[in-house]
Amino acid sequence: MAIQVTENMEENKIDRLLAAGGYTADEIGMSGSSVLLFEDQVLKIQDDSAEAENEYLMTRYLQGKLPVPAVYAYKKSDGKSYLLMGKCAGEMACSDGYMENPHIQCKLLARGLKMLWDVDVSDCPSDQRLQYKLKQAAYNVEKGLVDLENVEPDTFGENGFANPSHLLDWLYANMPKEEAVLSHGDYCLPNLFGRGEEVTGYIDLGRSGIADKWCDIAICYRSISQNYSGKYSRQAYPGYDDLLLFRELGIEPDWEKIRYYILLDELF
Ligand SMILES: Nc1ncnc2c1ncn2[C@@H]1O[C@H](COP(=O)(O)OP(=O)(O)O)[C@@H](O)[C@H]1O
Numbered sequence: 001m002a003i004q005v006t007e008n009m010e011e012n013k014i015d016r017l018l019a020a021g022g023y024t025a026d027e028i029g030m031s032g033s034s035v036l037l038f039e040d041q042v043l044k045i046q047d048d049s050a051e052a053e054n055e056y057l058m059t060r061y062l063q064g065k066l067p068v069p070a071v072y073a074y075k076k077s078d079g080k081s082y083l084l085m086g087k088c089a090g091e092m093a094c095s096d097g098y099m100e101n102p103h104i105q106c107k108l109l110a111r112g113l114k115m116l117w118d119v120d121v122s123d124c125p126s127d128q129r130l131q132y133k134l135k136q137a138a139y140n141v142e143k144g145l146v147d148l149e150n151v152e153p154d155t156f157g158e159n160g161f162a163n164p165s166h167l168l169d170w171l172y173a174n175m176p177k178e179e180a181v182l183s184h185g186d187y188c189l190p191n192l193f194g195r196g197e198e199v200t201g202y203i204d205l206g207r208s209g210i211a212d213k214w215c216d217i218a219i220c221y222r223s224i225s226q227n228y229s230g231k232y233s234r235q236a237y238p239g240y241d242d243l244l245l246f247r248e249l250g251i252e253p254d255w256e257k258i259r260y261y262i263l264l265d266e267l268f
């Protein structure tokens with residue numbers, strides 16, 4: 001959908017909506033963004049950054065290609081970005097309904113991945129391959145932006161890397177060959193909406209663009225395991241099978257690549 005409204009019209013739309021109130025604030029996201037849920041619209045407010053701008057550009061680019069929210073307005077002001085979009089139908093892939101039905105959940109997740117891979121990336125405006133990602137990771141390391149509170153227990157310390165800078169060196173020295181596809185970039189369960197096996201919405205597209213297909217598989221694999229372990233809820237769920245996703249995808253897990261992309265994500 002082409003957005004041809006002027007900046008001013010867009011700003012007015014967002015300002016009017018905020019002034020009218022009538023929203024609830026979402027508490028799922030982990031990125032420090034605020035997500036305001038209106039009746040059939042969602043306003044995502046986050047610090048202005050390359051990632052926030054990419055989220056807007058890619059959500060727009062993917063209109064008509066994949067089920068992504070409609071984009072109603074976008075503005076930047078006072079160091080913040082505001083993206084007003086449609087609300088996804090269905091439920092998140094981490095809802096109780098999906099967590100209690102792992103077969104359907106993995107069918108949904110596998111279908112979501114295959115639909116991404118089927119998109120022609122020849123005119124994709126965002127390139128998130130390692131050459132770019134590692135530069136960003138280096139920036140995060142240099143500026144001390146790596147969130148050490150939110151890493152896997154063995155990434156650093158006795159059984160892992162001494163510090164983020166050593167991990168970065170390892171990532172540069174062990175770059176895998178990339179199988180370029182359209183990648184979501186943060187393909188975790190709360191970022192995919194579905195109804196049964198049908199994908200109803202991809203959201204949180206700030207890191208999406210051309211990248212190795214194993215990037216999304218790795219993040220998805222980690223997210224399934226974390227959600228089943230009860231990391232994000234009061235209880236663990238039964239039925240966790242770490243090979244289910246691969247059976248649905250019809251491919252063998254490449255554990256080296258999965259490890260590589262999970263480690264890369266630790267620096268974001
Ligand atoms: N377009 C949308 N439709 C429905 N729910 C949404 C939408 N955008 C965000 N949400 C809800 O808000 C949560 C956080 O939004 P998200 O864009 O993923 O932010 P974060 O970057 O903080 O993860 C999502 O997991 C979802 O529950």
Ligand SMILES: [Mg+2]
Binds near residue numbers: 030191204
């Ligand atoms: Mg999210």
